[in-house]
Amino acid sequence: AHCQHVNIQIIHLIHYVWTWFTCYTYMTGVKPLDMTTHSSVNIKI
DSSP states (O other): OHHHHHHHHHHHHHHHHHHHHHHHHHHHTOOHHHHHHHHHHHHHO
16 A cells, blocks of 8 residues: 555656646747657767
8 A cells, every 4th residue: 555655646746747847848938849859869879
């Protein structure tokens, strides 16, 4: 039961961070898709 509780906290944390990240990128005009593509290109190089 304890592990399940921890997992729920982690899910909430990820959801909070994702929501903040989405809002931040929307407000600053940065497209998350472009950032993902840019990261993929860096990994390939």
